[in-house]
Amino acid sequence: MTEEMIRYYARRAGEYERVYEIPAWQPGLAELRRRVAMFTGRRVFEVACGTGYWTEILAGVAACVHASDLNAETLALARARPYPRGNVTLEARDAYARHAGPPRWDAGFAGLWLSHVDLTRMDEFLDAFHSHLRPGALVLAFDESDDPTRRSRGSRVDAAGNRYEARRLDNGEQYEIVKNFVDEPRLRAALGARARRLAYDDLGRFWVATWEVT
Numbered sequence: 001m002t003e004e005m006i007r008y009y010a011r012r013a014g015e016y017e018r019v020y021e022i023p024a025w026q027p028g029l030a031e032l033r034r035r036v037a038m039f040t041g042r043r044v045f046e047v048a049c050g051t052g053y054w055t056e057i058l059a060g061v062a063a064c065v066h067a068s069d070l071n072a073e074t075l076a077l078a079r080a081r082p083y084p085r086g087n088v089t090l091e092a093r094d095a096y097a098r099h100a101g102p103p104r105w106d107a108g109f110a111g112l113w114l115s116h117v118d119l120t121r122m123d124e125f126l127d128a129f130h131s132h133l134r135p136g137a138l139v140l141a142f143d144e145s146d147d148p149t150r151r152s153r154g155s156r157v158d159a160a161g162n163r164y165e166a167r168r169l170d171n172g173e174q175y176e177i178v179k180n181f182v183d184e185p186r187l188r189a190a191l192g193a194r195a196r197r198l199a200y201d202d203l204g205r206f207w208v209a210t211w212e213v214t
């Protein structure tokens, strides 16, 4: 299933950014862009950066951004963006792979990613993500909230509680991917002792959470 999700985003890379034009997303996106100011002067590790939509915004305020994604197709689009301050590095990297050596970054960013983490692998992902981040690092994660006007409907729920959606690309290819709606109690429980000062806000079509790495 994880493999199918990776393939889906590789094949979807060229059409992905249409989501950022969804009218109902605009107020939430504007608020998220404002919140990115919390990274001013920070060294940011970004997981699953996709086409680099947020990488470019982060790079406008952060000291530097190290953006990672598993797919060469999405990374190529992220690499092609203008980064006038020359402060972005990109890496093909599995979000579940731990960093060997001391953590290098004092901020972490995860956009539209946690919904795709299989619930049975959440600990593995959070351990890997935090392995890049120094104690005291600031994290911002956001993702979609459930909404009756979303076009994608749930297809099934598995034994672990993962919710799935059927997705179709312009070329007709069909995929089934994990798409969980992460609420505050679930996020708080998953983070456990890894985080302090967790704040979770409802932005309508998105939820946004910030925390500090312990």
Ligand SMILES: C[S@@+](CC[C@H](N)C(=O)[O-])C[C@H]1O[C@@H](n2cnc3c(N)ncnc32)[C@H](O)[C@@H]1O
Pocket: 005, 006, 009, 010, 047, 048, 049, 050, 051, 052, 053, 054, 068, 069, 070, 071, 074, 093, 094, 095, 096, 110, 111, 112, 113, 116
């Ligand atoms: C919904 S997109 C989010 C992209 C970007 N963060 C954004 O907000 O626009 C999910 C991304 O996760 C990437 N991805 C899927 N599995 C991954 C994995 N195991 N490790 C790293 N990236 C992965 C996909 O290539 C895709 O770019």
